[in-house]
Amino acid sequence: MIMVFGKRIRLFRPRTIWIRRLVQWFFFLLIALIAVNHTLAESGSAIPVLSSASLHAVCPFGGVETLYTLVASGLLVKKVHASALVLAGLSILLAIFFGPVFCGWICPLGTVQEWVGKLGRKLFRRRYNHFVPTKLDNILRYARYGILIWVLYVTATSGTLIFEAYDPYFALFNFWSSEVAPTALLILGVTLVLSIFVERPWCKYACPYGAVLGLTNLFRVFSIKRAVSTCKADGACSIMCPMNIPVDNKTIVRDHQCISCLECTSEAICPVAKTVVFTTGVVK
Amino acid sequence: MTLTSKPLAFILFIVMFGGIAVSSALGWWQTESTKVPAAYTEGEFAGQANPADIRGSYTFGDISNSFDVGPEVLAQAFQITSDDPASFPVKDLETLYLDSGYEIGTNSVRLFVAFYAGLPFDTTGQEIYLPKPAADILLEHATLTPEQVTYLQTFAVDAAPAQGEESAPETESAPPAPEAPVSSTEEYAVKGKTTFGELAGWGVPQEVVEQIIGAPMPDAAMTAKDYATANGLDFETLKTQLQAEVDKVKK
Numbered sequence: 001m002i003m004v005f006g007k008r009i010r011l012f013r014p015r016t017i018w019i020r021r022l023v024q025w026f027f028f029l030l031i032a033l034i035a036v037n038h039t040l041a042e043s044g045s046a047i048p049v050l051s052s053a054s055l056h057a058v059c060p061f062g063g064v065e066t067l068y069t070l071v072a073s074g075l076l077v078k079k080v081h082a083s084a085l086v087l088a089g090l091s092i093l094l095a096i097f098f099g100p101v102f103c104g105w106i107c108p109l110g111t112v113q114e115w116v117g118k119l120g121r122k123l124f125r126r127r128y129n130h131f132v133p134t135k136l137d138n139i140l141r142y143a144r145y146g147i148l149i150w151v152l153y154v155t156a157t158s159g160t161l162i163f164e165a166y167d168p169y170f171a172l173f174n175f176w177s178s179e180v181a182p183t184a185l186l187i188l189g190v191t192l193v194l195s196i197f198v199e200r201p202w203c204k205y206a207c208p209y210g211a212v213l214g215l216t217n218l219f220r221v222f223s224i225k226r227a228v229s230t231c232k233a234d235g236a237c238s239i240m241c242p243m244n245i246p247v248d249n250k251t252i253v254r255d256h257q258c259i260s261c262l263e264c265t266s267e268a269i270c271p272v273a274k275t276v277v278f279t280t281g282v283v284k
Numbered sequence: 285m286t287l288t289s290k291p292l293a294f295i296l297f298i299v300m301f302g303g304i305a306v307s308s309a310l311g312w313w314q315t316e317s318t319k320v321p322a323a324y325t326e327g328e329f330a331g332q333a334n335p336a337d338i339r340g341s342y343t344f345g346d347i348s349n350s351f352d353v354g355p356e357v358l359a360q361a362f363q364i365t366s367d368d369p370a371s372f373p374v375k376d377l378e379t380l381y382l383d384s385g386y387e388i389g390t391n392s393v394r395l396f397v398a399f400y401a402g403l404p405f406d407t408t409g410q411e412i413y414l415p416k417p418a419a420d421i422l423l424e425h426a427t428l429t430p431e432q433v434t435y436l437q438t439f440a441v442d443a444a445p446a447q448g449e450e451s452a453p454e455t456e457s458a459p460p461a462p463e464a465p466v467s468s469t470e471e472y473a474v475k476g477k478t479t480f481g482e483l484a485g486w487g488v489p490q491e492v493v494e495q496i497i498g499a500p501m502p503d504a505a506m507t508a509k510d511y512a513t514a515n516g517l518d519f520e521t522l523k524t525q526l527q528a529e530v531d532k533v534k535k
Contacts (some may be wrong), residue, residue, distance in 0.1 A: 014468055017289040023296065053315035074325035077336050083307075083313040092305040094296065101296055186374075260292075267288050279286040 015269060017262045024111040025043035031108045034058060053175050056161070060102065061209040063088025065163065068156040079161050091213065098230075100213035100280075103203060104259035109169040110203055114242070116195035129199040129244060137244070140205045141257060145239070147199035151207045163235060168202060197258040199242040204257060214256040224253035227283040230275045236266035237276050247276065251283075293434055319346040327404070333400040337403055340390045340517050345370030360387070361396055361418035363445055380445035386413040388443060399436070400426050415443045423479065430490065432505065433481025433504035438459070474527040474533045477507050483526060487533040496525045 027052045034051050041052035056062050062084035066077040073267055091102040103110055104114070121128045134139070154162040161188045165181035168188035176190070194201040226237070228251060237247035243257040247264045262278055264270060270276040277283060287295075307313040312457050322339035325329050333350040344355035349372065359369035364380075366372055378389035395412045398405030414422075419440030424429065428436070442526050472486055481504030483493055491499050508526060512519035 019289045023293050039533055040510070051315065073322075073334075073336075075334065076321045078339065081316065082312055083304075086312055087300075088305040090300055093303075098292065098295075099293070107299070110397070176365055224285075255288045262289050267489065277286050278288070278292070281285060282345035 007194070017265075017268050020261060020263075021253070023105050024108075024114070027106045029109050031055075031058060039161065039177060053081075054079070055170055056164075057083045058085055058087065059169065060087035060091045061163075061212075064153045064209065064212055065161065065169055070280060071161060072156075075159075076186070077155055077159060077161055077166070086144040092216070094122050095213045095216040097218050098222045099258055099260035100210065101260045102213060103207075103210050104261035106202075107169075109207075111258060112172060112201055113191065116192050117199045117242075120196040120199075123196065127128045128240075129242070131197045142177060143205050144207055144211040144214075147206055148211040151208045163208070186219070199244075200259075203259065204243060210250055210257075210259075214258075217254055217258050222278055222280055223284045224252065224258065224260075224262075225279055226251055226253075227275045227277070228282065229284050230272050230274040232272055232275075234271070236269045236271065240264055242270040307366070319343075319349075324404075329403060332403065335401070335403055337527055338390065338394045338397060340375030340378075342374050343370060344372045344374070345389045347374070347397060351397050351403075353400050357400070357421065358393070358396070360414070361421050362393070363415055363417055364505055377445070381415075381443055383446055384441075384443035385444045386441045388413050388415060388441075392418070396422065399428060399432055402427055411439060412438050413441050413443070416440050422482065428481060428504050429484050430481055430484045430501060430504040433479065434485045436484030437482060472530050473507060474523050474530060477509065478526075479507050480504055480511070483508075483530065485512070488526070488529045492529050496522070496529070 031256075034053055035055055037046050037050045037052040037141045038054050041047045046052045054093075062077070062080040063086070066080045066084070069075055069077050070085075091106075096102050117128070122250075128169075165183050166187055167184050168191050170172045171180045171184035175185060181249040191202045191206075198204065224247065226247060231248070233248055235248050238245070240263045241247055242261060242263065243255070243259060245253060245255045245258055245264075249252055260278075265276045265278055266273050274283075292315065304313055307320050309401075319342055321333045321335065321339075324332055324334050325496075329425060335351065339349060344358040347353060348355050352400065355370040355372070358364075359372065362377055364372055371422050372394050374390050377393065378387070381388035383515055391410070391412045395405060395407065396414060397403075414436065419436045420437060423433065474483075480502050484490060484501075484504065497511065497515070497517070499515070508522060509519055510523050511517070
């Protein structure tokens with residue numbers, strides 16, 4: 001940004017939110033190292049300064065899965081630890097203020113899908129992320145709520161982490177261990193292959209934790225808002241949205257699938273300053 | 285108020301790591317099992333450790349720290365021969381009993397501990413197997429309800445752990461002689477040491493037993509002989525009457 005005759009002119013405009021990429025890398029490496037260290041700890045050779053917690057201890061969805069058992073009996077579901085409840089609480093707190101930032105900024109499975117998606121974007125260019133017919137896509141996007149209800153039901157009735165056998169996140173960071181069920185590996189494989197065609201397919205159609213956090217989009221404090229008065233209606237924001245939300249049709253994004261990645265904002269793809277913003281206030 | 289990506293990233297780190305730091309300070313941040321089972325939250329046993337929360341990662345020693353069940357008792361019950369039974373991890377049972385044909389593992393330990401310590405444990409709809417020595421210890425030492433005795437008799441199985449570094453069947457020298465087949469008559473014979481719980485387990489209705497003895501059903505662990513002696517009854521007469529009822533249901 002430079003000043004020319006008293007006006008601020010942006011010489012270089014980033015096309016993406018680079019700091020988000022940095023944060024995603026950080027959390028991916030952190031979780032990967034913890035998962036590897038957990039395996040090393042079992043053979044007595046853990047790296048001392050690093051946590052050797054199990055993946056279940058650092059997965060906030062465990063905190064949601066165990067809620068019923070906790071309320072009903074005061075116990076945690078097997079393999080879930082108190083730290084999962086803390087993480088669930090923190091990510092829900094963040095979501096109430098900023099939307100599902102956990103999905104867009106932290107979740108390593110989302111990050112990996114984005115990385116694979118880059119290949120798809122190169123291969124298919126504008127067709128990428130637009131393969132699923134709109135009608136079918138609109139229906140499929142509610143499937144994750146069905147999966148959430150199923151997971152909560154089977155966990156409550158069995159008292160065990162049934163979802164572990166289907167969880168691609170667990171498979172991603174434990175594929176070397178005998179603990180991973182073949183079904184989880186299969187679902188991870190399918191997710192990664194689909195990521196070449198669709199951005200974040202697991203997040204869009206199947207993630208039960210995304211379903212929980214996505215509900216906060218309906219009432220969150222900070223929202224993505226579009227200033228109609230300055231909008232050029234070039235559709236850049238909608239094209240860039242990984243979740244295919246038609247931002248250019250909205251003045252405020254309340255879509256249950258928004259992951260608060262900020263890629264649609266004027267800080268990234270929108271070419272007009274202060275037009276698509278992340279704010280609590282009113283924009284016109 | 286408008287936010288851009290950098291402050292958002294900063295807030296995200298502060299909330300996540302600050303939250304973890306605060307929860308650590310409050311003692312909430314636990315990434316490992318504390319080896320102390322959660323307590324009952326309500327009822328007569330509120331505040332006492334709940335056997336249902338025993339985890340596979342616990343050792344027999346961890347269990348004895350929370351319940352009045354010694355590691356030696358657990359080792360005897362589950363046929364573990366080890367110099368240090370306190371360090372035996374519960375999760376290893378499943379592997380040791382893998383070839384027995386029965387699922388004997390953490391759930392079996394939970395059941396054993398609950399019954400041994402006289403704590404409530406819901407077995408509804410569950411088929412939890414125990415090796416015979418465990419059931420025998422419970423029948424001998426624990427105060428059991430008739431339902432619990434029936435449950436034990438249904439799910440006590442002849443199963444021995446695989447011989448490994450830490451476990452072996454109790455006989456250490458010669459392999460055990462094959463057991464002679466037991467005829468159903470012998471199997472369901474009323475003897476002096478037959479308990480009322482066993483009678484219930486064989487299917488003799490409680491009201492029939494009560495009619496024979498002319499009193500409410502005694503404790504399940506009480507033997508027929510002890511009952512007869514304590515109540516001035518002729519044991520042989522009682523035995524014949526009870527045997528007749530057993531034969532009726534076992535025909």
